[in-house]
Amino acid sequence: MGEVILTMKGIDKSFPGVRALDKVDLEVRKGEVLALMGENGAGKSTLMKVLTGIYTRDAGTITYEGREVTYNNPREAQADGIVIVHQELNMMGHLTVAQNIFIGREFRKGPFIDDAKMNEEAAKLFARLNIDIDPKETMSKLTVGMQQMCEIAKAISHEAKVIIFDEPSAALTDAEIDRLFEIIRSLRKQQMAIVYISHRMDEIKRITDRVSVMRDGAYVGTLITEECTKDDIINMMVGRVIYEDPKTESQVSPGAPVVLKVDHLNAGRMVRDVSFELKKGEILGFAGLMGAGRTETLRAVFGADPKESGDIYLNGNKINIKTPQDAVKAGIGYLSEDRKRYGVVLQKTITENSTLACLDEYVKGIFIDGKKERKITKKYVEALKTKTPGIDQLVMNLSGGNQQKVVVAKWLVNNCDILIFDEPTRGIDVGAKQEIYELMNKLVKEEGKSIIMISSEMTEILRMSDRIVVMCEGRKTGELDIAGVTQEKIMQLATMRD
Ligand SMILES: Nc1ncnc2c1ncn2[C@@H]1O[C@H](COP(=O)(O)OP(=O)(O)O)[C@@H](O)[C@H]1O
Ligand SMILES: [Mg+2]
Missing domain, CATH: 3.40.50.300 (P-loop containing nucleotide triphosphate hydrolases)
Known part of the structure; x- marks a missing residue:
């Protein structure tokens, strides 16, 4: 040597x-x-x-x-x-x-x-x-x-x-x-x-x-x-010790219907023949290393990037999602990894942000229905326990965790039943992380939502997911039930090239 x-x-x-x-x-x-x-x-x-x-x-x-x-x-x-x-x-x-x-x-x-x-x-x-x-x-x-x-x-x-x-x-x-x-x-x-x-x-x-x-x-x-x-x-x-309790078994009821089915999706080099299903009330984790194609896959599903081929079914019916507007109309919300760029408008208030995705509904003639807007914003600030002195606070003055809640509120106001969380706790401190986890659990258990969660944190994947899709270099390399899953098993699939 x-x-x-x-x-x-x-x-x-x-x-x-x-x-x-x-x-x-x-x-x-x-x-x-x-x-x-x-x-x-x-x-x-x-x-x-x-x-x-x-x-x-x-x-x-x-x-x-x-x-x-x-x-x-x-x-x-x-x-x-x-x-x-x-x-x-x-x-x-x-x-x-x-x-x-x-x-x-x-x-x-x-x-x-x-x-x-x-x-x-x-x-x-x-x-x-x-x-x-x-x-x-x-x-x-x-x-x-x-x-x-x-x-x-x-x-x-x-x-x-x-x-x-x-x-x-x-x-x-x-x-x-x-x-x-x-x-x-x-x-x-x-x-x-x-x-x-x-x-x-x-x-x-x-x-x-x-x-x-x-x-x-x-x-x-x-x-x-x-x-x-x-x-x-x-x-x-x-080989780290997982301090937080990992989930030991799926919380989804056995007969839960499939709400979203993605079939043989292709979209560029990073999305090759990807298929998966999301059940009602499920948190489906997407695990993988850098460049695995997870964000690219879900962006294509959401209509943010063009698809080359493949079908998407919502509650069993084939739908055509060409743009994010189509996705939102179909009840799919996307919480992007970069909140500051896509999720919220920092210079606007919580109220303005909460109703951003669905302004049509709150516009009466040419005037925004301020009363209705404020009422619904208040409801979600309370439901999500957003820490703020009031609903007229500018979003830029909130902490990372609370900004995330404003993004969630935006999609809930819009009646989205399927929520895609892309790296939901990146750049958020430990306490706020905990709140986001509780919020996600509440959304699936009490509000009947279904969640796809992209995460690069192994602890987060093990703690939140009912099922885990693992990707490597644009392909799905495995699908694992949370029961009996190990970090090693996920990492093997995440580093498997073919
Ligand atoms: N310029 C930066 N500002 C703030 N955090 C950073 C910066 N660069 C890296 N980090 C953080 O430092 C940690 C290590 O990142 P990095 O060295 O890029 O990891 P790796 O190359 O092993 O994937 C991560 O938590 C990342 O978010
Ligand atoms: Mg690096």
């Missing part, structure tokens, strides 16, 4: 309300590919961003080639030989491939940028990496996978000693992944240290030497890839 080139010790990093990293240790060796694994939100990207100076750490030390280092920005890290290929693409669409690769370090001829020289150098780089891309092509004309390959080529073009790949394969085709792995193998041969973040088990087995696992912002441990099984890794990823 190669000598240690990089050691991170006791790294802490907090964002407002989130402890993203909690005394994390990591050791990277020369000439190895180290897998960094963990569920969504485990802290992998944050750790790498702390390393490369994108984020400032709150505590801890980084030792690189025997000396303690702190980088204030990615350029400093790069100059020292540490480069990162990000999960998100960072290319300039209007520039050429070569211009992107040499951005900030352009070749010059006197005062002028020497495009010919840059094209020549980029062509040499691609030839070395055996990548077939024209350096003169405009970046935006390339597929996402090709753009990602340019990003990788750019990282390699620096004289790097440590290269970090943050979930690079999500955007790549199988052929491109093969290409990437050949490149990684040759980098390893040149004694470079490579950190490879991915949740695809088959890739971990194919390309990595060791696996370090993180969970909930903490370092769990490291295994030698050859000596461990997929289950060993999964156990480390999910």
Whole structure:
């Protein structure tokens, strides 16, 4: 095994309300590919961003080639030989491939940028990496996978000693992944240290030497890839103690009718042949890792994105949902993951927000029926226990949990019987979380609603769902009844590629 080139010790990093990293240790060796694994939100990207100076750490030390280092920005890290290929693409669409690769370090001829020289150098780089891309092509004309390959080529073009790949394969085709792995193998041969973040088990087995696992912002441990099984890794990823009571059996009555049926739905790369049923009074959990296609699936059901094929049945009748308006008319509400952008209008009052989705009903002639509007808003503020001094409060002044309740009220006012909750408690503190859970239980038990809940939090999935649909890369990989389900079982399905 190669000598240690990089050691991170006791790294802490907090964002407002989130402890993203909690005394994390990591050791990277020369000439190895180290897998960094963990569920969504485990802290992998944050750790790498702390390393490369994108984020400032709150505590801890980084030792690189025997000396303690702190980088204030990615350029400093790069100059020292540490480069990162990000999960998100960072290319300039209007520039050429070569211009992107040499951005900030352009070749010059006197005062002028020497495009010919840059094209020549980029062509040499691609030839070395055996990548077939024209350096003169405009970046935006390339597929996402090709753009990602340019990003990788750019990282390699620096004289790097440590290269970090943050979930690079999500955007790549199988052929491109093969290409990437050949490149990684040759980098390893040149004694470079490579950190490879991915949740695809088959890739971990194919390309990595060791696996370090993180969970909930903490370092769990490291295994030698050859000596461990997929289950060993999964156990480390999910081995947390569940403090809150998980549901032990479905609360849905055995004869409950199917209210929503989705049949062979296709919508782009992220929704491939997805079928499922939702029963009356059920909370159906959608579990999966990043890029599983859960939001995309439910957005297509809701009419927010176009469908290619597939049928949707409401109470047994086939319906045609082309737009969100069609969905709302059919009684389907969507509480989006990004409340601030889609769910509520922060600059309006609770009353205005509550009746937003169904203004028609409250418009008398050309005047809004203020009395009716206020009455119904009051009813839901009370029913949902929204904490506010009054119904004329601006939504921006409410806490995250209470904003969420205003969104729920909006759909209830609109008589929606099917509610899609997309990451309902993201960015909400523990106390408010509890209230959202109680609210969801109340909606299914007392109001006869049915709920689809997309969640990346394992504890939330286990605690709330009657049944669980698991997706991976645009496909449904399993469906589990809550009785007898385990975190390991869910994670196996979530990392199963076919
Ligand atoms: N810029 C940020 N502001 C606030 N919270 C953040 C930020 N970046 C990450 N987080 C939070 O830190 C935690 C770890 O996130 P991340 O490092 O992206 O996880 P991973 O890459 O393992 O999926 C998550 O709870 C995430 O919501
Ligand atoms: Mg990440």
